[in-house]
Amino acid sequence: MSAKYAMISTWKMSLAGMRKAKRLMESGGSARDALAAAITDVEDDPAFHSVGYSGLPNARGEVELDAGFMNGRDLSFGAVSGVKNIQNPILVARELSGLARSCFLTAAGAESYAAAHGFAMRNMLTEDALAAYRREMAKQTAVREADPAADAHDTVCVVAQDTDAELYAGVSTSGLFMKHPGRVGDSPVIGSGFYCDSTAGGAAATGFGEDVMRGCLSVRIVGRIAAGRSPQEACEEVLEAHLARLADAGYTPGNISVIALGRDGRFGAATNRAEFPFVVFDEAREATLMVCRSDGGRIRVEEADAAWLESYKGD
Numbered sequence: 001m002s003a004k005y006a007m008i009s010t011w012k013m014s015l016a017g018m019r020k021a022k023r024l025m026e027s028g029g030s031a032r033d034a035l036a037a038a039i040t041d042v043e044d045d046p047a048f049h050s051v052g053y054s055g056l057p058n059a060r061g062e063v064e065l066d067a068g069f070m071n072g073r074d075l076s077f078g079a080v081s082g083v084k085n086i087q088n089p090i091l092v093a094r095e096l097s098g099l100a101r102s103c104f105l106t107a108a109g110a111e112s113y114a115a116a117h118g119f120a121m122r123n124m125l126t127e128d129a130l131a132a133y134r135r136e137m138a139k140q141t142a143v144r145e146a147d148p149a150a151d152a153h154d155t156v157c158v159v160a161q162d163t164d165a166e167l168y169a170g171v172s173t174s175g176l177f178m179k180h181p182g183r184v185g186d187s188p189v190i191g192s193g194f195y196c197d198s199t200a201g202g203a204a205a206t207g208f209g210e211d212v213m214r215g216c217l218s219v220r221i222v223g224r225i226a227a228g229r230s231p232q233e234a235c236e237e238v239l240e241a242h243l244a245r246l247a248d249a250g251y252t253p254g255n256i257s258v259i260a261l262g263r264d265g266r267f268g269a270a271t272n273r274a275e276f277p278f279v280v281f282d283e284a285r286e287a288t289l290m291v292c293r294s295d296g297g298r299i300r301v302e303e304a305d306a307a308w309l310e311s312y313k314g315d
């Protein structure tokens, strides 16, 4: 059985945007627009310090944002990285996916494209984010190698499927807090931070980008779905294999979480964190907050209950 439409997104911070996206899909909107609505909602909200406006800055006190978008029908994609003053990086990434060449632009080149094509520009660094930067600088005194503050990161990732079983994937992030200027994570990198193919499914990742890129996780998950696995099986198998491979190499990764959606609307998630919240909806279900838990490598996925909501402090 196949859903008429379905969407999945990372982190609790995406819940309000996913509710808007659900309304859009109910009134006949496309998954492409619903995905943009969900992501711009997080980009525009200054309460969230890991995406868009009010994102946390790099080690020089500058916000550098990354975003990517993919169309699973024709495999076109667009991405921007290291942009400082584009209000909605996801919208520029989506526009760039219409180009066959120069569809992944970085820093000043991406900014001049956005300005020339009428996208809203804005100083994305807020007083709040600057204050967090100053506090972090005060902590990281004597020996400071570019060492990103470990807990301050989260990417909004969305995979969306619509009535024609077309799939889209999109991501937006400010990357790791205190990252080296110019550092780019997995998020805007096709195959690592996001991937989708309308003949199979879509996937996206959040966590320490370097550790995600080492395994090109999103394209591998989509490959497993194409080979007949459910999105849940695909997420678990790929993450488990990647973690085992890194362990063999003697490397201990940071947090990694993945989500996936099949062309039939089934979803999946996996993580190496104790818990990873994400959101799903389809035509039969309102936007619903779920929690994926890793218990010694065993993955459990269930709906978030009131007690969990009460206790959860993250985004």
Ligand code: SD4
Pocket (backbone or CB within 6 Å): 153, 154, 155, 173, 174, 175, 176, 184, 185, 186, 187, 205, 206, 207, 208, 209, 210
């Ligand atoms: C990055 N993957 O820049 C992003 C950050 C993130 O949860 O997703 N954190 O590495």
